[in-house]
Amino acid sequence: MAGDIIVVENLKTSYGERVVHQGLNLSVRKGEILSIIGGSGTGKSTLLKVLLLLKEPDKGKVLFWGKDVFSLSSRERQELRDRMGVLFQSAALFSSMTVGENIVYTIRKKAKVSYKAACEMAAFKLELANLSSDVFHMYPSELSGGMKKKAGLARAMALDPEILFLDEPTSGLDPISADEFDRTISKVCRILGVTVVMITHDLPSLLISDRVAVLAKGKVVYEGEVKGLWQVDDPWLKKLLSTGRGRRFLGGVQA
Amino acid sequence: MTSYSSPVEIEVCQEVLYLRGCLTVRTLSRFSLAIKDLGNVSKINAGGVSFMDTYGAKFLADLLERTGLGLDDVEGLDERFVELLKLVSEKAFYCPQKRKRGLLYGFVLAVDRKVKEYLSFFDFVGRIFVEGFSRISDFEPRVFFKDIENMGLKGLPLIGTLSFLIGVVIAYQSATQLARFGASIFVVDLVVLSMLRELSPLIVAVLLSGRSASSYTASLGLMKVGDELEVLEVMGVSPYAALVIPKVLSLVLISPLLVVFADGVGIFGGMVVADLALGVDFVQFVKRAEAVILPNHFWAGVIKGPVFGFFIALVGAWKGFMVEKRSESIGFRVIESVVSSLFGVLVIDAAFSVVFRWLGI
Numbered sequence: 001m002a003g004d005i006i007v008v009e010n011l012k013t014s015y016g017e018r019v020v021h022q023g024l025n026l027s028v029r030k031g032e033i034l035s036i037i038g039g040s041g042t043g044k045s046t047l048l049k050v051l052l053l054l055k056e057p058d059k060g061k062v063l064f065w066g067k068d069v070f071s072l073s074s075r076e077r078q079e080l081r082d083r084m085g086v087l088f089q090s091a092a093l094f095s096s097m098t099v100g101e102n103i104v105y106t107i108r109k110k111a112k113v114s115y116k117a118a119c120e121m122a123a124f125k126l127e128l129a130n131l132s133s134d135v136f137h138m139y140p141s142e143l144s145g146g147m148k149k150k151a152g153l154a155r156a157m158a159l160d161p162e163i164l165f166l167d168e169p170t171s172g173l174d175p176i177s178a179d180e181f182d183r184t185i186s187k188v189c190r191i192l193g194v195t196v197v198m199i200t201h202d203l204p205s206l207l208i209s210d211r212v213a214v215l216a217k218g219k220v221v222y223e224g225e226v227k228g229l230w231q232v233d234d235p236w237l238k239k240l241l242s243t244g245r246g247r248r249f250l251g252g253v254q255a
Numbered sequence: 256m257t258s259y260s261s262p263v264e265i266e267v268c269q270e271v272l273y274l275r276g277c278l279t280v281r282t283l284s285r286f287s288l289a290i291k292d293l294g295n296v297s298k299i300n301a302g303g304v305s306f307m308d309t310y311g312a313k314f315l316a317d318l319l320e321r322t323g324l325g326l327d328d329v330e331g332l333d334e335r336f337v338e339l340l341k342l343v344s345e346k347a348f349y350c351p352q353k354r355k356r357g358l359l360y361g362f363v364l365a366v367d368r369k370v371k372e373y374l375s376f377f378d379f380v381g382r383i384f385v386e387g388f389s390r391i392s393d394f395e396p397r398v399f400f401k402d403i404e405n406m407g408l409k410g411l412p413l414i415g416t417l418s419f420l421i422g423v424v425i426a427y428q429s430a431t432q433l434a435r436f437g438a439s440i441f442v443v444d445l446v447v448l449s450m451l452r453e454l455s456p457l458i459v460a461v462l463l464s465g466r467s468a469s470s471y472t473a474s475l476g477l478m479k480v481g482d483e484l485e486v487l488e489v490m491g492v493s494p495y496a497a498l499v500i501p502k503v504l505s506l507v508l509i510s511p512l513l514v515v516f517a518d519g520v521g522i523f524g525g526m527v528v529a530d531l532a533l534g535v536d537f538v539q540f541v542k543r544a545e546a547v548i549l550p551n552h553f554w555a556g557v558i559k560g561p562v563f564g565f566f567i568a569l570v571g572a573w574k575g576f577m578v579e580k581r582s583e584s585i586g587f588r589v590i591e592s593v594v595s596s597l598f599g600v601l602v603i604d605a606a607f608s609v610v611f612r613w614l615g616i
């Protein structure tokens with residue numbers, strides 16, 4: 001489709017003998033929030049690694065803006081990566097720098113701005129991520145898990161990426177913070193026109209998504225609107241939706 | 256795609272500032288340099304802005320502040336960018352200042368921290384004896400045997416090579432001098448006594464500091480960073496009994512054996528050189544050695560082994576427990592553990608010399 005900025009075709013990936021994806025297809029549309037759900041170990045994080053060009057697939061194609069990324073030169077790949085922001089599952093803040101320095105470093109690597117301007121921008125991004133300015137001079141080891149996630153989001157957004165990848169952004173957050181986090185992502189990304197690819201275990205997070213992709217047995221077994229989820233014939237998904245959280249969530253979708 | 260590379264233009268015409276192009280972090284250097292003297296501006300026309308991100312919005316917000324205009328004075332700006340501009344202008348770009356400390360205060364603080372760090376060694380040793388030994392049932396034999404293998408057996412080739420070479424060097428260095436006085440046979444005294452009493456224990460200590468202290472610090476440090484030590488604690492397993500005591504015990508047990516091994520190989524190195532360069536053959540060498548060596552000389556060296564091993568393992572484990580959750584912390588503590596254990600070993604060795612002299616050994 002013309003509006004697709006990422007297209008994954010017939011992907012096969014493996015770690016040595018262990019095949020993770022087999023014949024996986026996925027597309028991401030411009031400006032949408034796409035959630036990827038699936039049981040633990042179904043290869044969500046691995047898919048993210050492929051999309052970030054950190055892992056070469058065995059077979060298949062990954063197209064960004066219509067270009068096959070694994071045939072690009074290393075410079076072109078980097079240019080592509082400069083347009084992405086990522087929040088890894090473990091936040092992955094640089095532990096030897098303060099939170100502020102983490103963001104300032106990211107900004108100053110790519111943008112030609114003064115140190116002071118970068119600091120101000122970093123403070124602004126932290127505020128966007130709902131963190132108080134107190135954390136600016138704190139080290140990641142002094143933060144709680146949820147605060148680390150927020151700081152990681154601020155760093156991922158530091159350079160106003162066009163595509164934002166989030167790996168389980170709300171796991172480890174309390175429900176209130178998780179809701180806040182979801183709201184922040186949806187508000188900021190819609191204003192900035194960012195495309196979001198979000199891996200999640202958290203059903204309420206689906207409420208902010210435009211579409212959802214379900215990963216199972218190495219494939220995307222469903223890709224489409226959230227409403228269509230309960231017509232999908234997948235044992236894991238059926239189980240998920242029949243849990244207490246699942247039922248409550250469905251009520252929310254239908255309401 | 257085209258919109259991302261369209262040029263930025265800033266132009267003032269009859270008190271209206273025209274802003275055109277793509278204002279993003281990538282084009283930032285072009286538009287932030289373009290504003291110098293604006294003159295009088297009473298309105299901003301942003302109809303030509305094709306794209307804007309937070310950097311562009313911040314620029315526009317700063318521009319408004321500089322010209323003393325408000326949001327209403329911006330016309331023609333695309334709907335979604337207006338929202339962005341509002342977001343940027345309502346948030347404070349407040350970057351808290353780091354608290355600055357006086358130089359003297361900083362110095363005192365650093366000294367205080369260092370002193371406390373060194374004092375914590377005694378706390379650490381105390382915990383091993385009090386907590387570790389009272390919960391000795393947590394002792395992990397696997398750790399113990401693994402360390403015997405890694406620190407003892409796998410260190411043998413290196414210790415062997417080193418002590419052989421040292422034996423060769425001592426014999427060779429003295430060869431010309433002794434030959435001149437026709438006292439070649441004394442090479443035996445030189446090699447045997449220096450190896451037994453001083454050099455073997457030191458070779459072993461240097462190797463243990465380099466291989467074992469560093470490894471203990473790194474592995475315990477990584478466990479500390481990953482909260483593994485806390486998990487043990489919560490499980491009711493004492494990390495001191497489960498990890499530190501096996502590590503200390505393994506070094507204490509293997510180090511005297513390593514010293515004996517180094518003695519043998521080092522003296523053999525001396526024998527080879529004595530035979531080749533001084534014409535003192537193996538039989539003469541052994542005869543002379545039997546006459547020279549007292550049990551005291553042998554034991555004086557061997558007894559140093561466990562003391563060094565004990566100290567080195569303690570320092571390695573102690574520094575491992577001091578690792579913090581920062582990437583450079585582990586490297587820093589490993590350096591400290593090697594340097595401190597080597598330094599400590601030399602100090603202990605000096606103390607041994609004094610004590611031995613005193614006791615007449």
Ligand SMILES: Nc1ncnc2c1ncn2[C@@H]1O[C@H](COP(=O)(O)OP(=O)(O)O)[C@@H](O)[C@H]1O
Binds near residue numbers: 020038040041042046
């Ligand atoms: N570095 C690795 N080496 C070998 N196998 C891996 C590695 N990383 C992940 N795997 C395997 O790949 C599968 C998918 O892992 P992952 O993508 O992390 O799952 P998810 O994020 O969906 O929980 C799992 O079965 C995991 O065991």
Ligand SMILES: [Mg+2]
Binds near residue numbers: 044045089
């Ligand atoms: Mg994962």
